[in-house]
Amino acid sequence: MVKTPVPAEENVAPGHMGCPGCGACLALRLALKALGKRTIMTVPACCWAVMPGVFPYCSIQIPVLFTAFETAAASASGVRAALDAKGQKDINVLAWAGDGGTLDIGIQALSGAVERRDNIIYICYDNEAYMNTGIQRSSSTPIGAWTTTTPVGQTRAWKSEPKKSGVEIMAAHRIPYTATACVSYPEDFVKKVQKAASIVGPKYLQVLSPCPAGWKSDPERSIQIGRLAVESTVWPMYEVEDGVYTVRKPAKKVSVKDYFRTQGRFRHLGEKDIEEIQKTVDAEWELLLKKETMTARK
Amino acid sequence: MAKKLINGNYAAAFGAKLARAEVIAAYPITPQTAVVEQVADFVASGEMKARYVCVESEHSAMAACIAAASAGARTFTATSSQGLLLMHELLHWATGARTPVVMVNVNRAVAPPWSVWADQTDSISQRDTGWMQFYSESTQEELDTVIMSYKVGESPDIMLPSFTTEDAFFLSHTFEPVEIPSQELVDGFLPPFRPEIRLDVENPRGFGSLSMPHQWYMELRYLIAEAMDRARERILRVEQEWKELTGRSYGGPLDEYRTEDADVVLMNAGTAASTIREVVDNLRREGKRVGLARIRCFRPFPTEEIRALGRRVHTIGVMDRCYTFGDGGPFFTEVKSALYNLKDRPAVKNFVVGIGGRDITMKTVGKLYDNLFRIKAGGLDSEKEWIDLKRPEVG
Ligand SMILES: Cc1ncc(C[n+]2csc(CCOP(=O)(O)OP(=O)(O)O)c2C)c(N)n1
Numbered sequence: 261m262v263k264t265p266v267p268a269e270e271n272v273a274p275g276h277m278g279c280p281g282c283g284a285c286l287a288l289r290l291a292l293k294a295l296g297k298r299t300i301m302t303v304p305a306c307c308w309a310v311m312p313g314v315f316p317y318c319s320i321q322i323p324v325l326f327t328a329f330e331t332a333a334a335s336a337s338g339v340r341a342a343l344d345a346k347g348q349k350d351i352n353v354l355a356w357a358g359d360g361g362t363l364d365i366g367i368q369a370l371s372g373a374v375e376r377r378d379n380i381i382y383i384c385y386d387n388e389a390y391m392n393t394g395i396q397r398s399s400s401t402p403i404g405a406w407t408t409t410t411p412v413g414q415t416r417a418w419k420s421e422p423k424k425s426g427v428e429i430m431a432a433h434r435i436p437y438t439a440t441a442c443v444s445y446p447e448d449f450v451k452k453v454q455k456a457a458s459i460v461g462p463k464y465l466q467v468l469s470p471c472p473a474g475w476k477s478d479p480e481r482s483i484q485i486g487r488l489a490v491e492s493t494v495w496p497m498y499e500v501e502d503g504v505y506t507v508r509k510p511a512k513k514v515s516v517k518d519y520f521r522t523q524g525r526f527r528h529l530g531e532k533d534i535e536e537i538q539k540t541v542d543a544e545w546e547l548l549l550k551k552e553t554m555t556a557r558k
Numbered sequence: 559m560a561k562k563l564i565n566g567n568y569a570a571a572f573g574a575k576l577a578r579a580e581v582i583a584a585y586p587i588t589p590q591t592a593v594v595e596q597v598a599d600f601v602a603s604g605e606m607k608a609r610y611v612c613v614e615s616e617h618s619a620m621a622a623c624i625a626a627a628s629a630g631a632r633t634f635t636a637t638s639s640q641g642l643l644l645m646h647e648l649l650h651w652a653t654g655a656r657t658p659v660v661m662v663n664v665n666r667a668v669a670p671p672w673s674v675w676a677d678q679t680d681s682i683s684q685r686d687t688g689w690m691q692f693y694s695e696s697t698q699e700e701l702d703t704v705i706m707s708y709k710v711g712e713s714p715d716i717m718l719p720s721f722t723t724e725d726a727f728f729l730s731h732t733f734e735p736v737e738i739p740s741q742e743l744v745d746g747f748l749p750p751f752r753p754e755i756r757l758d759v760e761n762p763r764g765f766g767s768l769s770m771p772h773q774w775y776m777e778l779r780y781l782i783a784e785a786m787d788r789a790r791e792r793i794l795r796v797e798q799e800w801k802e803l804t805g806r807s808y809g810g811p812l813d814e815y816r817t818e819d820a821d822v823v824l825m826n827a828g829t830a831a832s833t834i835r836e837v838v839d840n841l842r843r844e845g846k847r848v849g850l851a852r853i854r855c856f857r858p859f860p861t862e863e864i865r866a867l868g869r870r871v872h873t874i875g876v877m878d879r880c881y882t883f884g885d886g887g888p889f890f891t892e893v894k895s896a897l898y899n900l901k902d903r904p905a906v907k908n909f910v911v912g913i914g915g916r917d918i919t920m921k922t923v924g925k926l927y928d929n930l931f932r933i934k935a936g937g938l939d940s941e942k943e944w945i946d947l948k949r950p951e952v953g
């Protein structure tokens with residue numbers, strides 16, 4: 261048997277309402293393996309507010325507080341404050357939100373919690389749009405992507421703005437620990453969640469979670485697509501710990517085109533458009549490597 | 559005029575397009591999302607010459623609309639439930655700033671627990687924000703009301719925001735044949751929005767600065783109260799104009815059906831009215847004198863119309879798809895208070911129905927009329943009653 265750092269413990273039961281090939285589903289399963297039963301989580305409006313099932317059923321087997329869309333972080337702060345008030349110290353407080361709930365409507369609460377140094381783990385599962393409401397753009401939708409509010413048709417009005425970087429925003433808060441992750445690399449993700457749990461103060465992870473319905477991709481290829489995102493450095497894997505960048509370099513590098521080809525949401529892009537995006541991706545990657553060099557501990 | 563098979567959400571989007579809204583700032587939420595998507599399509603395709611701001615929350619949507627209107631643009635947004643609740647602060651702001659923003663709200667239950675189904679708690683909770691509130695029964699009415707409400711709200715002596723509602727799914731997602739008025743017709747009806755007072759570098763002013771208790775705050779509020787009272791008459795007049803152009807009208811703020819000689823009347827706002835009409839016809843065939851009064855406009859409240867009705871009928875049942883905890887159904891309490899100073903008041907009973915999208919069936923409505931006849935014969939049994947409640951299973 262292959263040895264894996266991923267705990268066997270399951271805290272998400274199979275009876276959930278996620279779509280086939282849902283990356284977000286895998287993401288929570290892994291996160292709760294890493295955090296274990298002594299965890300309380302807050303979930304704002306997002307796919308994961310629906311996926312646990314209809315009352316009286318709930319497939320998440322730890323205490324879950326469903327909260328308003330913009331309040332994942334503030335709610336986690338409230339839970340932590342209550343635990344502190346009661347003197348309960350050995351419990352993880354997890355805020356679990358989508359990219360819209362994190363980087364759009366919830367960013368004020370997140371920024372507040374992180375600046376206050378509240379002892380919470382915030383994980384944004386990033387499927388790069390509002391999927392619960394049927395694929396509208398978020399600020400985390402990548403440039404070039406089709407969504408229903410960045411329609412393509414004859415108008416070619418796909419998203420023209422670059423993806424907002426949650427991890428860089430968190431790094432600018434001088435957060436103790438922040439990292440990107442991807443469900444296609446479960447060991448890596450689990451280790452990052454465990455590291456986050458071991459640090460006191462705010463922690464922020466953003467885990468890329470392919471969404472076949474929203475990305476117009478084959479459900480059975482979600483894991484492969486996540487790998488291509490990392491290997492093309494469209495989704496670079498890195499950690500920032502007390503300001504120090506550590507970048508995971510892909511063993512093999514693929515092109516943006518290789519990644520885009522797997523998804524219908526990029527289908528409309530021509531060679532020129534993809535070339536442009538490739539240039540930005542390369543430049544961002546160079547910049548990231550420079551940050552790693554610049555922040556390396558002497 | 560062309561007929562199209564569309565649902566309430568598309569009707570709302572067509573309304574905004576035909577009204578030539580210039581700035582749209584909106585945020586998706588079930589079951590309103592199709593409005594946002596359709597408007598995004600209209601703008602992307604150039605069919606609508608507007609700026610579409612894909613904001614990051616409803617709070618920002620309303621703030622952007624208020625600011626755009628302050629800069630002299632015609633604005634449109636749409637929301638539902640949690641989104642409307644998040645806007646609440648800015649709803650008051652829109653009124654105080656006298657910006658005639660037009661919005662469509664899909665009536666959806668409020669959380670927790672999450673529910674996306676029909677319930678009017680969201681919009682009724684905005685009662686005191688100073689927005690005109692319209693409740694539509696049909697897809698056609700939704701489209702027409704969006705256009706009409708621009709005309710009312712933008713009148714220089716009114717300058718107030720307004721929203722039109724659609725019951726979740728019953729109206730937002732039900733397809734009906736709808737007459738889409740021509741652009742020329744709407745252009746003839748609705749002049750461009752050109753407010754004299756606006757953010758203007760040629761004529762700089764500060765908007766909404768500080769006012770002391772001995773100064774003008776109270777008077778500014780009084781002006782809003784007067785404007786809202788004027789809106790009563792204006793709503794009727796604008797509907798009359800619309801009727802002359804299109805042949806369509808909706809009965810003013812209180813839409814009455816077979817009430818002329820009615821003994822008992824049900825009052826309601828929203829889509830359940832269509833079901834009630836069917837029941838009224840059936841009961842009429844049996845010789846029972848029943849009627850319906852649909853509250854189409856909640857703000858301004860149709861006080862006079864309700865009094866006129868109250869003078870004629872014996873018993874009124876008010877249906878509420880929402881509730882004010884610690885009091886009663888909000889439509890009920892308002893109807894009751896409108897009737898209070900009448901010499902001979904009808905009995906009024908509150909039926910709390912359809913909360914969280916529970917179906918209001920013909921059978922349910924039939925039971926309510928039976929109850930009203932019992933009240934007519936034997937007096938009021940109880941002042942309010944929750945209808946079709948389930949009892950938790952024991953065991
Ligand atoms: C205040 C408010 N506005 C809008 C909504 C509607 N809504 C529910 S989930 C959602 C999108 C969530 O997107 P994201 O956070 O990326 O999570 P995902 O659905 O993609 O999992 C929206 C717009 C809401 N519930 N509350």
Ligand SMILES: [Mg+2]
Pocket residue numbers: 358359360385386387388389390391398
């Ligand atoms: Mg998302």
